[in-house]
Amino acid sequence: MPEQDTSNASKQTVREWTRERVAVHTKHSPCDVADDVPLYRYGLDSLYAVTLCLEVQERFGLVIEPTTIWDNPTVEKLATFIEGELSVG
Amino acid sequence: MAVDDELVALLGNPHDPENPVGYRSCLKADERGEILREGERRLTDFGLGAEFVPADMGGRLRTLDRTVALLRAVYARDPALGLGFGLTSLIAAVNVWAAGEGALRREAADVLLGRGRIASAYHEFAHGSDIAAAELAASPECGGYVLTGHKEVVTNIGRAEAILVYARTSPAPGPRSHSLFLLRSAELPAGAVRRHHRYPSVGMRSVQLGGLDFDRCRVVADRRVGSEGAGLEIALRSFQVTRTVIPGVLTGILDTALRMALRYALDRRLYGRPVIALPRVRAVLADVYGDLLLAETFARVAVRALHLLPEQAVMHAAAVKYLVPQMIVAGVNNLAGLLGGSSYLREGEHAYFQKLVRDVQPSTFGHASGISCLMSLLTYLPAIGRTARQNRPRLPTEEMFRPTAPLPDLAWERLGLRGGDVDDLFMLPLTDVPLPERCAEVVEAIEAERTSLAERYAGLSPEDRGAAARVSAYELARRYTIVLAASSCVGVWRHRTSNDANATATAGALVRAAHLLDRNREMSTQVRENLLDEATQRIESHARLCDPG
DSSP: OOOOOOOOOHHHHHHHHHHHHHHHHHHHHGGOTTTTTTGGGGOOOHHHHHHHHHHHHHHHHOOOOOHHEEEEEEOHHHHHHHHHHHHHH | OOOOHHHHHHHHTOOOOTTTTTTHHHHHHHHHOOOOOHHHHHHHHHHHGGGBBGGGGGGSSHHHHHHHHHHHHHHHHHHHHHHHIHHHHHHHHHHHHHHHHSSHHHHHHHHHHTTTOOOEEETTTTTTTTTOOOEEEEEEEEEEEEEEEEEEEEEEETTEEEEEEEESSSSOOOOTEEEEEEEGGGSSSSTSEEOOOOOSSOOOHHHHHHEEEEEEEEEOOGGGHHHHHOOOHHHHHHHHHHHHHHHHHHHHHHHHHHOOOOOHHHHEEETTTEGGGSHHHHHHHHHHHHHHHHHHHHHHHHHHHHHOOOGGGGHHHHHHHHHHHHHHHHHHHHHHHHHHGGGGGGSTTTHHHHHHHHHHHGGSSSSSHHHHHHHHHHHHHHHHHHHHHOOOOOOOOOGGTOSOOOOOOOGGOOOOOOOSSOTTTTTTSSSSSSTTOOHOOOOOOOOHHHHHHHHHHHTOOOOGGTOOOHHHHHHHHHEEEEEEHHHHHHHHHTTOOOOTTHHHHHHHHHHHHHHHHHHTTTHHEEEEEEEEHHHHHHHHHTTOOOOOO
């Protein structure tokens, strides 16, 4: 089951996880992925968004569409979105 | 009664030289590079445009199996007529239906119900299938938009009553930078739009293939289809419908080519015997008939799956749009080899064949190239592979495979881009049902292939997604499409409702699927002779080569 805790530590975890996935897919080091830079700048295209969706489902049990990633196109925004969904339950 | 009986009757006898929509007249229009006016008039009388408008808006579109059957009949007569007056408008309209609510729905419906056409202006030379890079700019200005840029090689753009334009509304890269607009040709401001000449092409010569230059062309905000930035999303959702529909339509070309080749082989004598008596000729004809049956079955099941499993449509659409056009083009080319010089002459008894050879070529690159279809599949295969590896085969609803079973309305809102981790067609049990004679071994080989593919999909590396994937990864995606086609045949066989279901056709199609996976797997003499008997009997009795759904 995904963590329901919305404390700072947990937020950091979701954000770190997101940053790490983006880094893996775009062949960057996680420290080179800034939280507020649009994901497409790192080369994350619409097809990779599909893969990221499935990873979000595997990790957090959340079913999202690639368009959710399009509409939350930075590490910060996507992590916040995932956090929000998890806190709603 | 078949769905297309009325339309076929309206097109008249194809062999009648006096028929203004017979083969001879179609060929003349092609030679002159002119639109087949009488053909368009008859399709208008039939109300073909209404077939593209959902029933709740006053049209006759309920389920797409009917749309495919009708357009297939037009393609079987003349692919250029089918593209120029039919498919193009459907491709454009589907974008508007996929976009959801809005005033432009009514307007698009009225254009089509009022016997008009809609052009679908996506294509720019510089970007091909890479629509996320399209450049034509629609810059927000004074509450509306100003269009500047080009659209190139777009069917009917110079004569359609309405034009759907895909344009960039934000200069930023990324998937939210494009929007769609529905423009009325009569209302385009003079001086702001320049028409291109007709692009000369090898085939489809009686189709108007044009382009437009926009030079600060003002468009009011009400002309936008869907929200700003929704262009790519609407495109990727509506393509799922059109990429599923088009393959079933294209099989009409191979159907006609095979009929002509069979007639040729039956009538012509060489070396003191009918050509059809030559073993090599028999082999080509049987192989192509098997291909036609395989392509037809896969295309039909894919259309049914679109209605029944819309969440999986993004994968099925890419698979069927890759494999079926590939098979159709190869089939027509192989038959041309059989006809030899007769497939090359532009006059005489067999002159229509060279037109088919030319008209069929865009099948593999028009509206999504084969390679771009395989590329999108690669995104989905790792999850599909993992699921297939961990789960037993399972049966989806039998309506998927029963051609006459009623289908639910298309759930546009369920056409997602996510795909998901299950493909029910890929997971179909294959070997737990008694199969037609001589099929068991072939299907076991296909099942073994599927098991091995699932392993390899699960292990695909991230580098093998996207345009730069390795050649070997593209081959894995190609094999996926063949497994889906074979599964479609097994599914249809399993759920056949009468005992006259065609064992010969099923065996022929499955053997050809196995051949696509392994070139060394040739058709046995028995299957070949059964297929040829079946085809000959159907040709002599003026029956269809594929039973209508």
